[in-house]
Amino acid sequence: MIAMRLRAFFIAGAISAALASASFAKSSKGKTSAKPASARPAAAATPAPKPTPAPSDWQVIKVGPRDYLSADNIAKFYGLLGNVDSTGKSVVLNDGRNQLQITLNSREAVVNGVRNWLCFPVIAQDGKFLVSRIDLAKTIEPQLRPQMLQQPGRVQTIVLDPGHGGFDKGALSAFGSEKEYALDVARRLRSLLVAKGFKVVMTRENDVFLPLDLRARIANATRDSIFVSLHFNATSNREATGFEIFSLTPRGAPSTADDALALHFLNMQAGSAVDAESFELSTAVYHSIVGHLPEFDRGIKRARFAVLRQTKIPAILVEGGFLTETGDSKHVADPAWRTKYAEAICTGIENYRNLAEKKQRPMLVADYRAQAAGEITVVDLAQPPSSLEPSPAPAVVPVSNTKQDPNQEP
Numbered sequence: 001m002i003a004m005r006l007r008a009f010f011i012a013g014a015i016s017a018a019l020a021s022a023s024f025a026k027s028s029k030g031k032t033s034a035k036p037a038s039a040r041p042a043a044a045a046t047p048a049p050k051p052t053p054a055p056s057d058w059q060v061i062k063v064g065p066r067d068y069l070s071a072d073n074i075a076k077f078y079g080l081l082g083n084v085d086s087t088g089k090s091v092v093l094n095d096g097r098n099q100l101q102i103t104l105n106s107r108e109a110v111v112n113g114v115r116n117w118l119c120f121p122v123i124a125q126d127g128k129f130l131v132s133r134i135d136l137a138k139t140i141e142p143q144l145r146p147q148m149l150q151q152p153g154r155v156q157t158i159v160l161d162p163g164h165g166g167f168d169k170g171a172l173s174a175f176g177s178e179k180e181y182a183l184d185v186a187r188r189l190r191s192l193l194v195a196k197g198f199k200v201v202m203t204r205e206n207d208v209f210l211p212l213d214l215r216a217r218i219a220n221a222t223r224d225s226i227f228v229s230l231h232f233n234a235t236s237n238r239e240a241t242g243f244e245i246f247s248l249t250p251r252g253a254p255s256t257a258d259d260a261l262a263l264h265f266l267n268m269q270a271g272s273a274v275d276a277e278s279f280e281l282s283t284a285v286y287h288s289i290v291g292h293l294p295e296f297d298r299g300i301k302r303a304r305f306a307v308l309r310q311t312k313i314p315a316i317l318v319e320g321g322f323l324t325e326t327g328d329s330k331h332v333a334d335p336a337w338r339t340k341y342a343e344a345i346c347t348g349i350e351n352y353r354n355l356a357e358k359k360q361r362p363m364l365v366a367d368y369r370a371q372a373a374g375e376i377t378v379v380d381l382a383q384p385p386s387s388l389e390p391s392p393a394p395a396v397v398p399v400s401n402t403k404q405d406p407n408q409e410p
């Protein structure tokens with residue numbers, strides 16, 4: 001461990017060298033200062049998990065109005081080793097279990113094998129990659145140390161919220177409508193959850209219209225519960241495809257679909273008392289979905305959708321694919337696929353319950369793929385070992401992140 005920590009010290013130098021010829025972010029440069037003893041890498045409104053890092057472990061760097069932590073500081077704190085890619089634009093921090101990839105001037109990150117969207121772009125200053133403090137506290141720390149989640153509530157009841165209904169059909173494909181698919185997945189998921197010992201409340205059981213605030217009120221009337229809103233996607237870009245998942249945008253940060261530099265989003269819109277739980281729930285469910293199904297990983301995102309904003313229990317919204325894309329719309333129309341999708345969400349919810357109630361770390365996408373490879377071993381012993389390799393992780397390529405009007409409800 002000492003060797004690892006020592007090696008991590010050298011990342012700053014490696015990053016400096018790699019950045020020597022790279023273009024730097026055009027952020028206004030502020031003075032670098034150590035914070036007073038009370039400083040933590042957390043948003044001001046919400047206390048960081050305990051035990052917190054000793055203040056001396058973090059050197060907070062102020063750039064313009066915002067606090068940042070350097071990549072080498074993050075590596076050192078978590079005991080990660082760092083590598084800068086040949087372009088000098090990306091850093092991968094790794095300890096064999098946790099992995100964090102960040103890219104200069106980008107909000108796109110890869111955390112433990114799945115795409116994430118940071119609230120603010122990674123910037124560079126004095127040869128160091130800098131990650132905003134709110135991203136460290138609200139997105140990175142919860143994934144590198146999920147077991148630090150503070151006093152999560154029990155998870156006995158799952159509130160399933162099939163999107164749309166009645167005259168509101170939601171997205172449409174050549175085969176059907178979002179309102180039908182969402183309700184169908186909710187019904188499949190309900191059976192699976194009940195079999196696992198959960199109680200299930202549905203915001204709608206039939207094809208009826210339900211206002212968003214009523215959905216939230218139904219959720220808020222339950223105890224020891226979590227809220228899972230089920231949707232399918234649509235966009236004018238007919239090639240957009242894949243899964244994405246949302247939890248509430250942290251206080252003082254832009255949503256994923258917002259321009260990070262649009263200052264009017266940086267007001268003090270309330271977060272939620274259960275932000276951390278909601279985010280852990282979104283990562284647990286998303287890893288299971290991406291780990292079980294091969295569709296494209298669009299990532300873990302943030303939004304201020306009404307059902308996320310108004311619910312007072314841990315809440316997520318899952319987008320199960322694009323009804324405007326041929327491939328996605330075909331498999332969403334397949335009942336067998338919808339069963340697999342419901343099973344993946346169920347497993348993610350179980351993983352969240354194990355985290356909340358037993359401090360058991362949720363499985364990651366790599367765990368699910370390894371597990372799937374193991375199942376092949378059991379089923380077909382005649383196969384040569386080479387065929388038992390887990391399928392490779394999807395290539396991490398930048399995708400357009402502007403699929404819709406940021407203020408539009410899904």
Ligand SMILES: [Zn+2]
Pocket residue numbers: 163164170171178231232409410
């Ligand atoms: Zn929808």
